[in-house]
Amino acid sequence: MTENAIEMENLTKKFGDFTAVDKLSLNIKKGKIFGFLGPNGAGKSTTIRMLCTLSNPTSGSAKIAGYDLIKDPSKVRENIGLVAEKMIMYDTLTAAENLRFFGKLYRIPKQKLEDRIDEMLELVNMQEWKHTQIDKFSTGMKQRINVIRALLPEPEIIFMDEPTLGLDPQTTYSIRDITREINRSGVTVILTTHAMIEAEVLSDRVAIIDHGKIAALDTPQNLKKLIAESDVSIFGAEITNLTPKLIEKINSLDVVDAVAQQDDHNLKISANGTEALNQIIDIIRHEDGNIASITKSNETTLEDVFLAVTGKEIRDQATGKAASTPHMDGEAPKSRIR
Ligand SMILES: Nc1ncnc2c1ncn2[C@@H]1O[C@H](COP(=O)(O)OP(=O)(O)OP(=O)(O)O)[C@@H](O)[C@H]1O
Ligand SMILES: [Mg+2]
CATH class of the missing domain: 3.30.70.100 (Alpha-Beta Plaits)
Incomplete structure (x- = not known):
């Protein structure tokens, strides 16, 4: 067995003429926390969507938990969990009902699912809220349920796309603690964040990506x-x-x-x-x-x-594409380090 949780080779995603992810080649070791950083529109979420089989690569390949993304997408799905940019949750259902609903989609056997729901609620300290409707929850509480939802099928790898976005400091710390805890239990974590300190305190290694390419890759130190x-x-x-x-x-x-x-x-x-x-x-x-x-x-x-x-190029949030580029087309920012 390979020691890599994820192997990407020339992974590429184009939307028309626009290249969102540009020949990304990268290995991520098992059992680590890997941080994906980059400006708005850099291609982080697009990469994650491809690795989760939600979007087909234009070219290139990847192995996730040892399975080929293109040849074995259902095996890939069995081994991953995704905490997506947008929360997926039914407001009129309770915490337990939400978790049960998703657990059934993963085809987890009934009793096992019930045990797992209790175990996961305990992990995020939410046992007493088990039978409360989600719309009574704060954003932070919802996010904790959202995170454990992804963990229900006991994935080898979990992708967390900006898991602390819009959370207050206390909840942010608690999500970071939960992330560490998840990782300590042996799960490989792929994390994207705009909070540099989060990447620094959590990640074993980080990749800074820009225009769909790796601009820097190493330990934070x-x-x-x-x-x-x-x-x-x-x-x-x-x-x-x-x-x-x-x-x-x-x-x-x-x-x-x-x-x-x-x-x-x-x-x-x-x-x-x-x-x-x-x-x-x-x-x-x-x-x-x-x-x-x-x-x-x-x-x-x-x-x-x-x-x-x-570099100093300001990104246009609306389109995600670079706005008013001060340096010439194709030219890298001056101080790029590799
Ligand atoms: N379905 C799509 N159709 C066309 N363009 C897309 C599509 N999805 C993403 N893009 C473009 O691809 C680029 C990368 O987007 P992506 O969402 O991966 O960026 P990101 O690094 O996650 O940014 P952010 O930090 O803002 O979340 C952006 O320019 C975006 O506009
Ligand atoms: Mg994104």
């Missing part, structure tokens, strides 16, 4: 080391009168790789070279920006890596 050893600097700038125009001006500097707005006054700027700081200060002053503080971060985070790798 190694990725951070790569940045620390490169000539990329990450600055934090607090500007009291921050405007979109000012952000655009900073972004347009050659030395700047990416700008991420943290809140109304704070920016995180990824830049290259020794002259970067002077140029950033000059342009802010030139645009009448009031600088409250500028700091150079000493400790690299996964977000810094993400910014440096995916």
Whole structure:
């Protein structure tokens, strides 16, 4: 038996002329938590949908739990669970009824299903809510039921597509704990998230994907080391009168790789070279920006890596496609690390 839970070879998905996933080749080891990061529209969900047999690849191949995606889709389905981007749940049914409904779809024998439902409710600390209708639940409680729904058939691999999106901090922590617990029980976890800290604290390895391709792939620690050893600097700038125009001006500097707005006054700027700081200060002053503080971060985070790798192109959420591309077609962002 192979030690890989998932093997992808040149996995590709095209929608018309548009390539959403571009010859992705990647192995994911059994028993690990693997993080998929990438800007909006990078192709994360499309990849997951293909690996879950919900969407046919245009070309390429993949093995999931040892089974070929194309030749053996039903075997693949027997070995996976999916926590999709959108929750699938019936509001008028109770927690137990929902779980029973999906358990029957998986053809789990009756008594086994009942035992499994109790075991799973216990895992997420929801036993006392077993007979409560789902529409009485908070989003976090629904998500916990949604997660265990995917675990009912005891899958070898679970895909979790942005499982903490829209959850409050407490529930986010609890979903992360549950994710660790699931993994400790031997299940391989494939996770997508926009929360860098989540990827960092949970994942054994992460792939940053951009335009359907792998832009970086390593352990979070190694990725951070790569940045620390490169000539990329990450600055934090607090500007009291921050405007979109000012952000655009900073972004347009050659030395700047990416700008991420943290809140109304704070920016995180990824830049290259020794002259970067002077140029950033000059342009802010030139645009009448009031600088409250500028700091150079000493400790690299996964977000810094993400910014440096995916560059300053802003993605259009509506279409998921890149908007106002400042670099030429086909050209990689300047500071791409591999
Ligand atoms: N059914 C479809 N038809 C046409 N284009 C699609 C379809 N599904 C996805 N796309 C496009 O493929 C690209 C990748 O989408 P995908 O949903 O995989 O991105 P993502 O990385 O999951 O992004 P997000 O972080 O926003 O969830 C996007 O440009 C999207 O618009
Ligand atoms: Mg997605």
